[in-house]
Amino acid sequence: QKEVEQDPGPLSVPEGAIVSLNCTYSNSAFQYFMWYRQYSRKGPELLMYTYSSGNKEDGRFTAQVDKSSKYISLFIRDSQPSDSATYLCSPAGDYKLSFGAGTTVTVRA
Amino acid sequence: NAGVTQTPKFRVLKTGQSMTLLCAQDMNHEYMYWYRQDPGMGLRLIHYSVGEGTTAKGEVPDGYNVSRLKKQNFLLGLESAAPSQTSVYFCASSYVAARLSQLTQFFGPGTRLTVL
Numbered sequence: 547q548k549e550v551e552q553d554p555g556p557l558s559v560p561e562g563a564i565v566s567l568n569c570t571y572s573n574s575a576f577q578y579f580m581w582y583r584q585y586s587r588k589g590p591e592l593l594m595y596t597y598s599s600g601n602k603e604d605g606r607f608t609a610q611v612d613k614s615s616k617y618i619s620l621f622i623r624d625s626q627p628s629d630s631a632t633y634l635c636s637p638a639g640d641y642k643l644s645f646g647a648g649t650t651v652t653v654r655a
Numbered sequence: 656n657a658g659v660t661q662t663p664k665f666r667v668l669k670t671g672q673s674m675t676l677l678c679a680q681d682m683n684h685e686y687m688y689w690y691r692q693d694p695g696m697g698l699r700l701i702h703y704s705v706g707e708g709t710t711a712k713g714e715v716p717d718g719y720n721v722s723r724l725k726k727q728n729f730l731l732g733l734e735s736a737a738p739s740q741t742s743v744y745f746c747a748s749s750y751v752a753a754r755l756s757q758l759t760q761f762f763g764p765g766t767r768l769t770v771l
Contacts (some may be wrong), residue, residue: 550697578758589659589745589762590698634697638758647696 549573552635552646560654565581565622569635569646572616576637576644579611584632584648593620593633625653657681659763661746667769668736676731676766678746686749687729688713688760689721691742698745704729736770745768 552569561564567581578597582590598600599613610619618635630653635646662677678687688703698714704723718740720732729748733740747760 550696554695580758587765589747589764591762592759595759642759643700643758645696647695 549636549644550554550635550646553649554647557649558580558652558654559625561625561627563625563653564624565620565629565651565653567620567622567633567635567651568612569618569650570646571618571637573637573639573644574616576639578638579609579618580636580638581607581609581644582634582636582645584634586631590634622651625651627636627653627655629653632647658711659746659748659761661744661766663766664771665767666766668733669735669771672736673732673734674736674768676744676746676768677761678731678748679727679728680729680746680748680761682728682748682761683726684747684748684750684761685726687723687733688747688749689719689729690747691715692745692765693742701731701744729761736768738770741768741770 550571580595581593583593584590594604596611597607599611602609606623608621630650632650634648636643659680685706689701690698692698699715701719702721704710707726710721722730744766746763749760
């Protein structure tokens, strides 16, 4: 069983739609929950993170964590073509990152 | 500030050949990492270093060696390349000051390696 399972996608949505991305994880020691964004043929870059359970909002992006069900979500509101990328969930703990396989999102203009 | 740079960007090898991938960072980060990224597998940690002169094994270290002779450089070596090592390789670095800083990794642009 993989430590992190991410909905594989790909997702294709029209501009302005809400994008919902999800991951589950198995290690209850994870405390930080990161989301990385990776544009085509580029390295990943940190988009946002949350600590423990709860919600965090950053502009059009909202990250949610439910530690009781080991479920991580990222929502993108009013999606733009510039949001087209692969999104990697990355739960972390004990100085170690684990990565989901990524979900590729295409936002159509 | 160049951030994290990787050399080369692309490489094609024949089975059994050797090569070295170079990673350099100008952010004075203590920690450096090498990952490989394969379709459907996500990023997997090969080796990492917590400081100059130190290295440690990650999740998939077999077939690779690393060295960190200078704080700003982290080298990944393939002694005898195999087709299973065809992948995109990413280097990353992070601060050591606090746990969240360590977990906030800055990635290079990647090296696309094909082994025939």
